[in-house]
Amino acid sequence: MPIDFNALKTPAPTSTALTQPFWDAAAQGRLKIQHCEDCGKAVFYPRPICPHCWGKRLVWKEVSGKGRLKSFSQVHKPGHAGWLPAAPYVVGLVELAEGPTMLSFILPGAQPPRAGDALQLAPTAIGGRVLPAFKPVETATEEEAAMSTETKDGWAGVVKGRPQVGAFAERTRRTRASDIEAFTDITGDRNPLHYDRALAERSVFGKLIVQGGVTSGILNALVAEDLPGPGTVFLEVAWKFVKAVGVDEEITGRVEVKEVRPDKPICKIETSVRNGQGELCLTGTATVFTVPLQGA
C-alpha cells in the first residue's frame, strides 16, 4: 500500500520572517533560494548576509529544480517518531545545479538510488505541507535500463576510467609574449591587437592581448591531461569569450563533468577560464570524446 506522506505527523519547519519566502514558494510547489548580487553566488540556506562575500544584496530566485544526488541514506530507524510509518524512506544531499547543497526527501525511482543520480524537483505533500522533495530523472525505461546493464561499459580501456558527474579539474598558467608568436606560427593570425602595443592600448582592450586560442588552449590541456584525461578530444564546444586576456597574466582553466554517457566514452563538461582577479574570461560548455588508449 502506498504511504500517505501527507498524513504523517512530522515536525513542521521553524520558519522566520527571513526564511518565509523559501516556505511560501515551497507551498506553491516551487523552489526559491537566495542569490547574492555582489558575488553572483547562490546561497542556501537563507541568511541575512551572503556567507561567501558577506554582501547584503541577496535576492530570491526560483531555481531550475535540477540537481545531483551527492549522497543518500535509506532510513530504517527515523530520529523522529513522526516518520516511523514511512520507514524505510530515503533522504539525500542534493547538489542544486545552481551550486549549493540541500538535504531533501528523495522519492523512489525505478532503480535504487545511486550517488551521482540526476534529480528533479518533485514537490510532495509531507506532514500536511508541500515540501521541495526530489525524484530521480528516469533516463530510460526500466526495460532499456535492464538492457543497458548488459551492454559493455562504454568507458572500458579509457586511461583514467569513467569520470564521475561533479568531478572537476583546474590548471593555472601565466601567458607570455611567446604564446602569441607560437600561435601565429600555427595559424598565421597576425592581428595587430596582439603585436602593436600602441594600437592595442588605444583599443577597447587597453592592452596587448593574446589570441583567444591561447586562452582556450588551457582547456585542451585540462581535458587531455586531467579530466577525462589522455585520449580526450573535443566533439563540440560552445564558448563565450567574455573578457580578453593580456600578456603576462595568470589564467586558471576549470572543467567540471556534468553528464556522462554510460554506453560511450562521451561526456558533457562545463568549462571556464578566469584571470588572476578571478574574473571570468571564457565560459561555456563542451562535449568531449575520450579515445580508449588501453587495450580493452
Added chain:
Amino acid sequence: MSRARGAIVGIGELKPQRLTSGVTTLEMIAEVSRLAVFDAGLEPGAIDGLLVGPQVGETPQHVPATIAEYLGLAPTMANVVDLGGASGAGMVWRAAAAIEAGMCETVLCVLANNREEAAPRSPNRNPIREFDVPFGASGANISYALLMQAHMAQHGSTARDFALIAAAARANAQLNPDAIFFGKPADADAVLASPMIASPLHLYEIVMPVAGGEAVIVTSAERALSLPRRPVHLLGAGEKVTHRAVSQAPSLTSGPLKSAMARAFAQSGTGVKEMDLLSLYDCYTIMVATTIEDAGLCAAGAFGAWLRDHDLSHRGDKPLNTHGGQLGFGQPDLAGGMTHVVEAVRQLRGDAGERQIGKAGLALVTGNGATMSEATALVLGAG
C-alpha cells in the same frame, strides 16, 4: 621534538551506565572532578582554572559559575568549551594556553552527563531544525550515514571495511572491564548482521549512549615536576571548525581534522608514523575511516586495506583505541571525546594494566563534533 606546552597530571573516569535515576549532572561532575584532583595528588584549592561543557541540564546559562560554586572553587579562569565531541581535546590545549598566558596555573577540565529515562528534547530552532528535520533527517545517525555512503560511492569502500573498525573496537573493549561492551565481543560478521539503522550504517557501528564522566587536570610542565604522577606532556595541538549541518560540509570524504592534525604534528615536530598510540574519536565507524585517511596513515579511500595490514590491539603494530573506543566503551555524551584523552594519558604513563602497549612515547588524540564539523587534535608525549 618541541617543548612541552603543558602537562596532564591527573585523570578521572566514571564507569559508564546505560541509565541513571535521580542523579544530577552536577553531582557526577563533582564525583569525577574529585577523582582527577586526587589522582593528581593535589588539594582542591590548587585548582585555579575551570573548563566545562555546555550541557549541564540544571543550568542553561552561567555554567562555569554554577559548577565552581558547587565544587567550592574560585577559579581565575573559567569557560565553557562547546565543540561537541571535540570539547575534551579542545579543553586540554585551552588549559595549557591559559596557563601560558599567566591566567592560572592548574586547570580542571571536566565533562559529565546523567541519563534519565525520559530526557526532554532540546527546543532547537537552528537551521538544521528548519531545513533538515522536516525532510526526515533527525539526528546524527543519518548525517554520518550520508558521509559513509559518499565514501563508498567515491572510493568503492565496502560495508565490511567499515565493520572491521567496529569489530576492532569491540575486541579492544574485552580488556576494559569498565567498557559497556566488556564481555560482548562482535566480529565483522556480527556487525554486518546487526540491524540497519540508516543505510549503510548498522547498529554496531554507532556508539551506545551512556551516562558517565571524565576529567583531566592540566598544569604547567614545571609544576608537573613536583607532582606524584608521571606527567603527560601536551606537545602540539590543532583545531578547525568548518560547518554544522552535513549539507553544508565542504567535503563529505575528508574533514577539518585533516588540517587540525597537520597543525598538531607541525607544532610538536612529529609525524603520524611516529605515534605509538592512535586515540581516535569514533562516534561512528566512518569517523575512524576518514581520520585514518586524513591523518595520512594511508591514501584517501584506502583505509580498508590499511586495516587489514595492521593489528589495532595493544599488542599490535598500530594500537588504536585500546580502551575500546567509544564504540566499545560507550559514549557518555560530550565526555565521550575525553575518554580518548584519558586513555592516552593512562598508556603514556604506563598505567594501562593488561592492555598496556609496548613502546608508549607518543599518542595522537582526536576529537570530533557535530557532523565531522568541529575538530581538535592533540599530540601527547610521555614526560
